[in-house]
Amino acid sequence: MSGLSFRRLAFMLLFAFLVWSSSTGTCHARRGKHWRHSRAASASLSKKKAKSHGSGSHHHGGSKSKSKAPSPPKQVTPPPPEKKGSENFNVLDFGAKGDGDTDDTKAFQAAWASACKVEASTIVVPSEYVFLVGPISFSGPYCEANIVFQLDGTIIAPTNAKAWGSGLLWWIEFTKLRGITIRGNGVIDGKGSVWWQDSPFDDPVDDEAKLIIPLNRTAEQNSPIPINSKLGSKMPSTKPTALRFYGSFNVTVTGITIQNSPQCHLKFDNCMGVSVYEISVSSPGDSLNTDGIHLQNSKDVLIHSTNLACGDDCVSIQTGCSNVYIHNVNCGPGHGISIGGLGRDSTKACVSNITVRDIIMHNTMNGVRIKTWQGGSGSVQGVLFSNIQVTEVELPIVIDQFYCDKGKCKNQTSAVALSGITYERIKGTYTVKPVHFACSDSLPCMDVTLTGIELKPLQERYHMYDPFCWQTFGELTTPAVPPIDCLQIGKPSSNRIQSDHDSC
Secondary structure, three states: HHHHHHHHHHHHHHHHHHHHHHHHHHHHHHHHHHHHHHHHHHHHHHHHHHHHHHHHOOOOOOOOOOOOOOOOOOOOOOOOOOOOOOEEHHHHHOOOOOOOEEEEEEEEEHHHHHHHHOOOEEEEEOOOEEEEEEEEEEEEEOOOOOEEEEEEEEEEEEOOOHHHOOOOEEEEEEEEEEEEEEOOEEEEEEEOHHHHHHHHOOOOOOHHHHHHEOOOOOOOOOOOOOOOOOOOOOOOOOOOEEEEEEEEEEEEOOEEEEEOOOOOOEEEEEEEEEEEEEEEEEEEOOOOOOOOOOEEOEEEEEEEEEEOOOOOOEEEOOOOOOEEEEEEEEEEEEEOOOEEEEEEHHHHEEEEEEEEEEEEEOOEEEEEEEEOOOOEEEEEEEEEEEEEEEEEEEEEEEEEOOOOOOOOOOOOOOOOEEEEEEEEEEEEEEOOOOOOEEEOOOOOOEEEEEEEEEEEEEOOOOOOOOOEEEEEEEEOOOOOOOOOOOOHHHHOOOOOOOOOOOOO
């Protein structure tokens, strides 16, 4: 029995061993068979790829679908090509000397001729040089777009009469361009003293000067500046604007200083999309007709973060201007910020959507002013003067529809219509009269709103007057200092309706 049991046990152990060996070998055999199949499939796929793509193919792996082409390998993106128009054109490379005596006009013209052909090119006027440049026009309309005029040096105007011929309306002009930028830390110096000295009294005097009567009744005269032109000859009666833009789109002026212009410092005519910021304008307070920034027939204009000191309006807004936004500007000396004069010689004037806010004015003749000539037509609509801080300003708030900068002007019934004029938070000190509203008899000023007016007298050397209003209608939303009782509340009982010819 025991022998039988032993044999049975041994048989069972042998059987178990054989079963275990068989299962282990089968597992290894299957594994090896799968590996061999995978390698063969991979080799076969490589041969197929070699046939279809050539021996130079570096594709890895593949799709099981025969109809779908394998994905291309991931490639490193090469650096982008150099941006078209990244070229610089240094005026020194075109023959400019920059010594302040040599006439560099032709070198500037040559640099422009080359830059004009290249989109987004840059003309470089390097620092530490002084370039004498005569009257010059950087002209389109066939120039490429987005040219930059990098002004880091100084450009000065000639001071001899011969360079100006019989007189010109501008000195440096950019015309019919798309996307033109002047930027840098440089200076444009018009050398205007030779012009002011040669004709100190032949220019028209600002009309508001008649309201400013010294206490001793003696009219103040500007003494001529004792500087003569180099050749000793009289400068032309037509004085040039220092820097003018005409018929251009997307214009930017930033960083530069414009000083001592014979007439206006910076002018925009027939431009659309204008941005002026962080510039300085500087000329003496008694230099005649030297407006800081002059706008005419220009739309979508932004002026901010700028210092304007001159002998006339810090900013002058003329006919054809709309969507003008001026803020954070220091003004003084000068004649303040003005709309007009409009309607001269019976012309039609249209101005709309003007905002002037966050302004500091010191020692100016006017603060914020609208001035129109009798006999004109058209309208001024939608004007906001807000948060204006005035210090020692002779006439902080002015509307004058009887403007006349010559000896005598005849009375006329037609006028440029004024409506929707808002003054808010005009505060500070005045030296002659806080408010002067002189509106047309036939077309009174309408919808004039005053809020937060606080103006205190500062007796200096002029006779002082109370607020004055004539044919001015609107509302006082808060008490004013001093009281502006002359403003007529509401609307006029009768008012001539403008004809279609008059309206804008």
